[in-house]
Structure formats: structure tokens, C-alpha cells
Amino acid sequence: MNEIKNASETFLQDVINGLTQNPKSLSSKYFYDAAGDKLFQKIMGLSEYYLTRKEFEIFENQHAAIFGKILRYSQDFNLVELGAGDGMKTKILLRYLRSKPEINFTYFPVDISGSVLQELKDNLESELPEIDVHPIQNTYRNAMKERVWENGKPSLILFLGSNIGNFSLNESKDVLLHVAQGTQTHDWLLLGVDLKKDPSIILQAYNDKQGVTRDFNLNLLKRINRELDANFDLEQFTHWPMYDPLTGECRSYLISQKEQLVTIGAANKLIRFEAFEPIFTEISRKFSESEISQLASECGFKVVDFFTDSENYFTDVLWQRI
Numbered sequence: 203m204n205e206i207k208n209a210s211e212t213f214l215q216d217v218i219n220g221l222t223q224n225p226k227s228l229s230s231k232y233f234y235d236a237a238g239d240k241l242f243q244k245i246m247g248l249s250e251y252y253l254t255r256k257e258f259e260i261f262e263n264q265h266a267a268i269f270g271k272i273l274r275y276s277q278d279f280n281l282v283e284l285g286a287g288d289g290m291k292t293k294i295l296l297r298y299l300r301s302k303p304e305i306n307f308t309y310f311p312v313d314i315s316g317s318v319l320q321e322l323k324d325n326l327e328s329e330l331p332e333i334d335v336h337p338i339q340n341t342y343r344n345a346m347k348e349r350v351w352e353n354g355k356p357s358l359i360l361f362l363g364s365n366i367g368n369f370s371l372n373e374s375k376d377v378l379l380h381v382a383q384g385t386q387t388h389d390w391l392l393l394g395v396d397l398k399k400d401p402s403i404i405l406q407a408y409n410d411k412q413g414v415t416r417d418f419n420l421n422l423l424k425r426i427n428r429e430l431d432a433n434f435d436l437e438q439f440t441h442w443p444m445y446d447p448l449t450g451e452c453r454s455y456l457i458s459q460k461e462q463l464v465t466i467g468a469a470n471k472l473i474r475f476e477a478f479e480p481i482f483t484e485i486s487r488k489f490s491e492s493e494i495s496q497l498a499s500e501c502g503f504k505v506v507d508f509f510t511d512s513e514n515y516f517t518d519v520l521w522q523r524i
């Protein structure tokens with residue numbers, strides 16, 4: 203009960219802080235309620251949203267090459283996944299590892315959502331029952347600080363799906379520094395990163411024709427209405443994604459279509475919007491290979507190999523802790 207109360211108090215606090223700042227902002231971490239999870243599943247199946255498809259392709263075609271590098275060092279390790287979600291892509295890797303009797307590993311999926319972890323555990327128990335699964339409900343940074351898996355064995359950390367792109371550059375460095383601090387020399391990180399490419403391809407991925415990404419963005423206001431007793435009129439806000447090829451930032455906004463007042467009942471607060479005032483809601487950063495190499499060396503890793511799809515849209519880059 204206390205946990206629920208604290209989570210909703212933090213949500214309220216973050217919403218009020220974000221909407222009383224100039225420019226206004228809301229954190230994309232609040233996209234993922236039950237409706238947001240469903241919309242994100244739908245996004246992953248969209249033709250415009252190439253990221254999931256490309257990472258699948260990399261894992262299907264190159265899992266043996268990826269693990270070849272790692273298994274040469276050790277066949278007994280901890281497999282830790284930050285932001286495991288439904289684990290769909292990871293299952294390709296898990297199936298491969300299970301098919302090799304000489305490999306001994308325990309899977310530690312880390313996610314902030316207890317229900318997502320339970321679903322993943324149930325699913326793996328029925329589909330891959332031989333795998334030893336230890337779910338960890340925590341934030342990435344706290345999980346890397348606590349390292350409940352620590353047992354002297356080497357670790358391979360999976361941080362897939364371009365989740366690193368949803369942080370500002372400073373925050374992403376901070377998360378990767380936590381990974382560095384929570385690993386030993388020679389440990390591994392497999393990082394899924396969306397690459398810089400033709401800007402129109404990137405923009406379409408965040409502005410699909412069916413409007414699923416629009417609904418995903420607007421769902422944040424729906425959630426605030428429901429959980430914080432607010433009265434956002436969803437018809438009066440539009441989804442506005444934009445991509446800057448210089449920084450690699452795809453940023454999403456919600457634009458107020460008119461001057462309006464919105465009540466956040468849970469805080470007894472009125473928020474004033476000017477006509478066409480934006481709320482910044484999400485960053486999805488894209489990187490070049492040289493930026494990824496620079497990030498690796500700034501965070502205490504060396505790049506071992508880039509595994510990319512046939513069109514060079516996406517990479518799973520293998521780093522090793524130095």
C-alpha cells in the first residue's frame with residue numbers, strides 16, 4: 203500500500219514539476235502504464251518502426267557470432283538484462299544458450315515493473331523451463347549498485363532495444379557509468395543502439411500513418427487524467443515528433459492547440475497553456491558508430507564488435523569492460 207502511495211506521489215510531484223517549468227516537460231518513463239505497454243507492443247509491430255525488426259534480424263542471423271566472442275572467455279556466467287520487458291528478442295539468445303549443454307548461466311531480468319517481470323517469468327517457465335531465471339524488480343542504476351547476482355562469475359549485461367536512447371546524453375553516460383561500476387574487468391555489455399540514418403526514415407518511425415505513436419504520446423495525458431484527477435482535453439493536444447540530424451535526437455512533443463487551463467485535481471493546481479505551447483515528452487537518440495566508440499571509452503569500456511543488420515539501421519554493439 204505504502205509503495206503504491208509513494209509511486210503515485212512521485213508521479214504527481216514529477217507531473218507538477220514538469221508542467222510548472224518553462225519549457226514544460228513530462229518524463230517518458232510514465233508512458234508505460236497497462237495501456238501504454240499495449241500501445242508500445244503495437245508500435246513494435248508497425249512497418250515504420252524498424253528498430254525491433256532490425257534487432258530481431260541481428261539476433262536471428264548473428265547470435266552465434268555474438269556469443270562466440272564471449273564464450274571464448276567463459277562458459278559459465280551471469281546474464282543480466284536491464285529493462286527486460288517482454289523478453290521477446292532475448293528469447294532468441296536464451297534458446298541458443300540453452301541448446302549448448304556446455305554453457306552454464308543464470309538469467310537475471312531487471313525491470314521496474316513487477317507485473318512485466320512476473321509475465322516474463324511465467325512465459326519462460328512454460329517455454330524454456332530449463333533456464334534458471336531470477337527476476338529483479340529495480341531501476342537500472344540501483345540494480346547495478348546492488349548486483350544481487352554477484353558470485354565471482356563473469357557477467358554479460360544486455361541493454362537492448364535502443365533503451366539507452368531514451369536518456370539525455372548526460373543521463374545515458376551516468377547509466378553506463380553505473381554499468382561500468384557494477385561490473386569487473388573483462389565483463390561484457392551488449393548494447394542495442396539505433397544508428398543515425400536518412401532522417402525521413404527516423405521521423406516516420408515516430409510518426410506512423412495509423413497514429414499509434416500519437417496515441418502512445420497522448421496516453422500520458424490520459425494517464426494523468428485518470429490517476430491524478432486531471433481534465434486534459436485530448437482533442438486539444440497534437441503529437442509533434444521532430445528529428446535533428448546533427449544531435450541525433452528524435453524529440454516528441456504534445457502541442458496545446460489553444461490557450462487553455464488544465465486542472466490537476468490531485469494537487470488542486472491549475473496549469474495554464476499558451477496557444478501552441480509544447481510539452482516535451484520523449485527523446486529517442488540515434489548514434490553514429492564513432493559516437494558509440496567514444497561513449498564506450500568515456501564509460502570505461504572498449505568496443506569488441508559492431509553487429510549490424512543488412513541495411514545498417516541498427517546495431518548491437520559488444521563492449522568489454524577495461
Ligand code: AVI
Pocket residue numbers: 245253363364365367368407408415418484485486
Ligand atoms: C522504448 N524506446 C526505445 C522506444 C524508442 O524508440 O525510443 C519508445 C518509443 N517511443 C515512440 N515510439 C517508440
